[in-house]
Amino acid sequence: MRVKRDSVREAILTSASLHFSAEGYLRATIGAIARDARTAASNVYVYFPSKLDLALAVFEPWLKKEILRLERAVRREKTAMAKVRRLVDGLLRRIPEDEAGHTTTLVQALSTARPNDRYNPDLLHWTERKVAAMLRHAVGETLSERESDSLARGLMLVFDGVALRRNLSIATVGSDLAETMTRLILAQAGDASLPAAAE
Amino acid sequence: MRVKRDSVREAILTSASLHFSAEGYLRATIGAIARDARTAASNVYVYFPSKLDLALAVFEPWLKKEILRLERAVRREKTAMAKVRRLVDGLLRRIPEDEAGHTTTLVQALSTARPNDRYNPDLLHWTERKVAAMLRHAVGETLSERESDSLARGLMLVFDGVALRRNLSIATVGSDLAETMTRLILAQAGDASLPAAAE
DNA sequence: TTTCATAAGCGATTGCCGTTCGATATTGAC
DNA sequence: GTCAATATCGAACGGCAATCGCTTATGAAA
Structure with a gap:
């Protein structure tokens, strides 16, 4: 045959x-x-089987590659603050703003998906776990497992929000946002060495 | 005529x-x-003029009404923590989870919009200003104007993320998320009266 | 009251696109 | 060498936003 x-x-x-x-x-x-x-x-x-499946088949390997690349970059940074900043900057600015990337594909594909399309959240959970692990790697013991999971979930929600905005050509002022998120995370981690934010 | x-x-x-x-x-x-x-x-x-314009004509008054209702509810709370918690809970759980609401309308409509549809961000900015004002009202002087603006922008991005997830029938575990966000905001505000999170 | 220009109202049509169908051609197994 | 499975493809289908041309109602001017 x-x-x-x-x-x-x-x-x-x-x-x-x-x-x-x-x-x-x-x-x-x-x-x-x-x-x-x-x-x-x-x-x-x-x-x-469908255009949506095709899009997911394109999106998944792209996102995994980007996250693994980000993981290596975070590991290369020396200080906790530099690691967190690099993580947030990658997730909320570099990856979504990549012209050849697929964040727009994701948002459009998923928001047109119908309930019976049964999008399986494995990729989302894999990514959340990766982000949580990067957070723990970055700030160490001061962050409980549960805290890092919560923060990772929050970061992924912000990522989705950024992706949605990007689809509307609404600039998110990426670097400013990244700075804010970095401070939030370090404050949560109880990092007292955080320099006073230059307001 | x-x-x-x-x-x-x-x-x-x-x-x-x-x-x-x-x-x-x-x-x-x-x-x-x-x-x-x-x-x-x-x-x-x-x-x-188009289906998208019709959707925005439905969405805008709905969102404004919800935000103004939320503003009154926040004002009724007594303590800073209660105010912040009520704000976050309304924005990230009650409004998106409203069955008769239009968060799904928003996400689907905007993600199918084309660049030339020129969605004007007035409504978004109005909402961000409202949220920032609620934050300052809640925690008072300990939050600089710039900090409250940044936090408001972050909250709106999370809101968009939650809306997108809801469209996928991916539960966001709303109350848990709201609790995390409340703690983050209060930590950022330097509120030392924050009880240790029960991990 | 009559006339008339304007615009609301509407059925039919267009154009686009994801998806399916039916027929045909190709390939691997026996 | 034969056969059955299935990749391939052009044509057709179905759904839907948006447009077109025609009809009809309406308010203003006479």
């Missing part, structure tokens, strides 16, 4: 990634994605 | 509000909204 060729699947993913990051989930069309993958629109559905 | 009748406009807004809150922006159709408003789909466009 005939068999699915990986090369076709790869071509579709590559084309989809380009279209989604350039045009967003909604304006990108299956027709255009298929054309650039040198196949027919209907054939895309042999490899992916 | 013939004149637009306010009653028709009102009927369309009422019908749209019901459909949007029950089905969300995307699944609600102009046809169904028009039918329940006893008019033709094409006639809706005499009163509102």
